[in-house]
Amino acid sequence: MVLSPLRRAWARRTAFTLVELLVVIAIIGVLVALLLPAVQAAREAARRTQCNNQLKQLTIALHNYHDTYQVFVFRRGGTGGGTTATSNQNRLSGFIPLLPFFEQTAMYNNIAGGDQTISVPPMGPTAWGAWPTGGRHDGWNDSPDTLLCPSDDGYPNKRGRFNSYAFSVGDQVEGATGGIGGQFRGPFGVSANCYGMHSITDGTSNTVAFSERLCMQNIPGTYKQQAPGNVGSARELEHVLGVATRVSGLISNPALCRTVTDGRFFVAGTPVSSRFGISWSDGQVAYIGFNTVLPPNASACSDGGDWGDQNHMVVPPASRHPGGVNASFCDGSVRFINNNINTGNLAVRQPLSGPSNYGVWGALGSRNGGDTAPSN
DSSP states (O other): OOOOHHHHHHHHOOSOOHHHHHHHHHHHHHHHHHHHHHHHHHHHHHHHHHHHHHHHHHHHHHHHHHHHHSSOOOSEEOOOSSOTTTOOTTOEETHHHHGGGGTOHHHHHHHHTOOTTSSSOOOOGGGTSSOTTTTOOGGGSSOOGGGOOTTOOSSSSSSSSOOOEEEEOOSOOTTTTTOBTTBOSSSOOBTTBOOOGGGOTTOGGGSEEEEEOOOOTTSOHHHHHOSSOEEOOTTSSBGGGOEEOBOTTTTTOGGGGGGGBSSSBBOTTOEEEOOTTSOTTBOSHHHHEEOSSSOTTOOOEEBSOOTTOOOSEEOOOOOSSTTEEEEEETTSOEEEEETTOOOOOTTSOOOSSSSOSSHHHHHHHOSSSSOOOOOO
16 A cells, blocks of 8 residues: 555654653643642632631530520630649630530530549539640640631641630720720620620621631740740741730720731841640630731730730731631621721720721621621
8 A cells, every 4th residue: 555645754753752742841831830820729719618617617606605505605714713733723715615516525524524634633523624724634635626727827737735716805905815894895705704695786797706816836936935925037927926025005006016017027126925826725815816906917916915914915817818817707607807908097095885996897896886887
């Protein structure tokens, strides 16, 4: 059989030329470059949805707790007196009594029953075990996975005392941890001073309950352990991963918190403490709280205080979700709060009563300020 010239030419070609191979590799590289951001975006969308669902579960648990006790859980409470082996010094976080309401009854019973491995026996079920931050109670040394946001890169693994979610203290800087005369503008009180649905006169759909902060377990240990705080170098620690501990005048001028950052990192020489998310059972704001003053992912700071015991604080929520944070509201809904949400006048003090001075974001934090606000 005689082949045509064209078919003879194709018959002689048994492989790609170098140029053709390079062209194919270049095309594949372009396709990967185009697809990779889409894949990453899809993965982040899935993580954000999971985070959203976990916040909703937490808020449903809050509602079930309210149905049982007619009040919301405390942000910080527990038992006092005795020694740190027989009480938790009134620093138990609200996550502990919420446990049975998001399918963690076994863990709750273990903690409430006390830890028989410590040298002094607990005072009984009402003692809630031993001191929450000393590692003396095995029951809370591994937090529920429900409290871990999948986008949070601050915890090394799922085994540990970590959390990504936080209780709202409202648009309150003064006494963010201890309250003003024991009172708070947000929906959560301390110890026996708890609030219920009847206290949220601004409307449950207009009042934030929970949001996110980034766990600070993976940062250098000096920031977590030193008191009054490690003094860092320029561009060493992101401002979402710590609290500047020596910013005086915050009560009258929360905007001063912006002076400790270059827009992303703490400026050189700033004393910083990083405690959030490293002990889910400790009810101090530095460990499990946030307020609605500066917008999401802004810098955090306190007017004095060491370790995790700061009282007057600006602690915005923070996340690795692009552009903002998830937040759940007292009606059970979950919404995305943009970094650019209106914050009103941050150069003035917020009194305990009355409308918020801190714009839409502040109004969403107050439970009874007499103001209502949309979510953006």
